Amino acid sequence: MTSANARVAIVTGGVGGLGGAITARLRADGFRVAIADIDAPTAADSGPGTEQTLMVRVDVTDPDSAAAMRDAVLGRWGRVDVLVNNAGIAGPTAPVTAYPPGAWQRVIMVNLVGVFHCTRACLPPMIAGGYGRVVNIASIAGKDGNPDMSAYSASKAGVIAFTKSVGKETAKTGVLVNCVVPGVIDAGLTDKAPEEERRLFLSRIPMGRMGRPQELAELVSWLASERCSFSTGATFDLSGGRAVY
Numbered sequence: 001m002t003s004a005n006a007r008v009a010i011v012t013g014g015v016g017g018l019g020g021a022i023t024a025r026l027r028a029d030g031f032r033v034a035i036a037d038i039d040a041p042t043a044a045d046s047g048p049g050t051e052q053t054l055m056v057r058v059d060v061t062d063p064d065s066a067a068a069m070r071d072a073v074l075g076r077w078g079r080v081d082v083l084v085n086n087a088g089i090a091g092p093t094a095p096v097t098a099y100p101p102g103a104w105q106r107v108i109m110v111n112l113v114g115v116f117h118c119t120r121a122c123l124p125p126m127i128a129g130g131y132g133r134v135v136n137i138a139s140i141a142g143k144d145g146n147p148d149m150s151a152y153s154a155s156k157a158g159v160i161a162f163t164k165s166v167g168k169e170t171a172k173t174g175v176l177v178n179c180v181v182p183g184v185i186d187a188g189l190t191d192k193a194p195e196e197e198r199r200l201f202l203s204r205i206p207m208g209r210m211g212r213p214q215e216l217a218e219l220v221s222w223l224a225s226e227r228c229s230f231s232t233g234a235t236f237d238l239s240g241g242r243a244v245y
C-alpha cells in the first residue's frame with residue numbers, strides 16, 4: 001500500500017509506555033497513525049505532524065472529545081480503519097473500604113466509559129466502509145482481580161465484557177472487535193508501581209519474567225490487520241502463562 005491509501009489507525013493513550021510501542025509497530029507495519037492522548041500536544045503546539053503521524057489531544061472520558069478525535073483523523077486522512085483503545089489509568093492502590101469514591105469513579109470513566117465513547121465515535125465510518133479493527137487493551141486484573149485494585153479490576157472486566165458484546169453486534173459488518181489481556185508488561189503503569197507491587201506481580205508469572213512492550217505490540221499488530229479474519233469478541237491473553245478465566 002502506498003502512503004496515500006495506507007490504512008489509518010488511532011491509538012488512544014498513544015503517548016504512554018505501551019502506546020509508544022504500539023504506535024511504533026503500526027507505523028512499521030505501514031499504517032498512518034493518530035497518537036491520541038490527553039497528554040498529546042495540540043496541533044498548534046506540535047505542528048501538522050508528519051505524513052504518517054498525527055497528534056490528537058483527546059480526553060476519552062468526554063464523548064464530544066472522542067467525536068472530535070475521530071473528526072480530526074477523518075479531516076486529515078478521510079478514513080479510520082483501526083482503533084486501539086489503550087488509554088488507561090491504575091488509580092490508587094487501597095482496600096475497597098478506604099477507596100476514595102471519586103477516584104473509583106474516575107478509573108471506571110477512563111478505562112471503561114472511555115472505551116465506549118471512542119468505540120461509539122469510530123464505529124460508524126468503519127461500518128460504512130465495510131472494514132475495521134477495534135483492539136481493546138484490558139488486563140489480567142479484569143479476569144483475576146488484583147487485591148487493592150478494585151476499580152482497575154472492575155474496569156478491565158468491563159472492557160472484556162464490552163468487547164464480547166460489541167464483537168457480536170458488528171460480526172457481519174467487516175469490523176472485528178477484540179481484546180488483549182496483558183499480564184504485567186515492563187513499561188508504562190508497571191514502571192509507576194511500587195517495588196513491592198512489582199515483586200508481587202512478578203511472583204505470579206509462570207515464565208518468571210515480565211512481558212516486553214514489543215511482545216504486546218506484536219499481538220496488537222496482528223489484531224489490527226487483515227491477517228486477523230475469523231476472530232471477533234475474543235480475548236487474547238499475553239501473560240507469560242498466568243491463565244485465569
Ligand SMILES: NC(=O)c1ccc[n+]([C@@H]2O[C@H](COP(=O)([O-])OP(=O)(O)OC[C@H]3O[C@@H](n4cnc5c(N)ncnc54)[C@H](O)[C@@H]3O)[C@@H](O)[C@H]2O)c1
Nearest residue numbers: 013016017018038059060086087088139182184185188189
Ligand atoms: N503496563 C502494564 O503492565 C499493563 C498491563 C495490563 C494492562 N495495561 C493497560 O495498557 C494500557 C496502557 O498503559 P501503560 O502501561 O502504557 O500506561 P501509561 O500510563 O504509560 O499510558 C497510559 C496513557 O493513557 C493516557 N490517558 C490517561 N487518561 C486519559 C484520558 N482521559 N484520555 C486520553 N488519554 C488518557 C495517559 O496520558 C498515558 O499516555 C492501559 O489501558 C493499561 O491499563 C498495562
